[in-house]
Amino acid sequence: MSKKNHKAAEELYRTSCQKHYNKLEVEALIVSYQDLVGGSKMDRSLFREILHRKFNMTDDILMDRVFKAFDKDSDSIISMSEWVEGLSIFLRGTVEEKTDYAFNVYDLNGDGYISREEMFQMLKSCLIKQPTEEDPDEGIKDLVEMALKKMDYDRDNRLSRADFKKAIEEDDLLLEAFGPCLPEEKCACAFEAKHFGHNRMG
The missing domain is CATH 1.10.238.10 (EF-hand)
Incomplete structure (x- = not known):
C-alpha cells in the first residue's frame, strides 16, 4: 500500500471507522475502492453495478437510494472516504x-x-x-x-x-420492510472474505 493510501487509512480509521474496522481492514477497503474504480470515478452507474454484482441487489429505486445514502456530499460520485464510511454501516453497522x-x-x-x-x-x-x-x-x-x-x-x-x-x-x-437495502449475510461475508482474507466471524 502506498504512503498516501496508508495516511488516508489512518485518517479514516481515526475519524470514523474504528468502531467497525481495524486499520488493516480500512486499508483493504481503500484498495478495493481503487480496484473497482480503476483510475476512474465511482459514479451512480458503477456503484449500482457493484451493488448488483457483489451484493445481489436488483431493485432500481432502492439501489439509487443506497447510492444517495453513501453519497454524503451529494456530488453524484462516491469518494474513497464515502465508500469506506458507507460500507462500515452497510456491512457492520449497529441496529x-x-x-x-x-x-x-x-x-x-x-x-x-x-x-x-x-x-x-x-x-x-x-x-x-x-x-x-x-x-x-x-x-x-x-x-x-x-x-x-x-x-x-x-x-x-x-x-x-x-x-x-x-x-x-x-x-x-x-x-x-419496504425492500432490501442491506446486503444478505452471505454476500457481506463473501465480500469481507475476499477483501479482508476473513469474514466478520473470523
Whole structure:
C-alpha cells in the first residue's frame, strides 16, 4: 500500500471507522475502492453495478437510494472516504445505525417521513409480479395499510423517524420492510472474505 493510501487509512480509521474496522481492514477497503474504480470515478452507474454484482441487489429505486445514502456530499460520485464510511454501516453497522440508514433510503423525497405513496412505490418496485386475477396494486395497498397499522405509532398516516425506530426496536425484521437495502449475510461475508482474507466471524 502506498504512503498516501496508508495516511488516508489512518485518517479514516481515526475519524470514523474504528468502531467497525481495524486499520488493516480500512486499508483493504481503500484498495478495493481503487480496484473497482480503476483510475476512474465511482459514479451512480458503477456503484449500482457493484451493488448488483457483489451484493445481489436488483431493485432500481432502492439501489439509487443506497447510492444517495453513501453519497454524503451529494456530488453524484462516491469518494474513497464515502465508500469506506458507507460500507462500515452497510456491512457492520449497529441496529441503530442501520435503522437510520434504512430510514434515509426509504424516505424517497427526503422530507423526514416515509409516506403512504413512498411505501407503495417501493413495495410495487420490489415485489415479484404474479399473474393473478386480482389487481396487484390492491395487494400492495393492503401491505401499505398493514405497515401503517403496525408502524405508525402517532397515527398520522406516515412514518416519522421516531415511528420507524420504535417499530425496529420492537421487531428488527421490519428493518427492511419496504425492500432490501442491506446486503444478505452471505454476500457481506463473501465480500469481507475476499477483501479482508476473513469474514466478520473470523
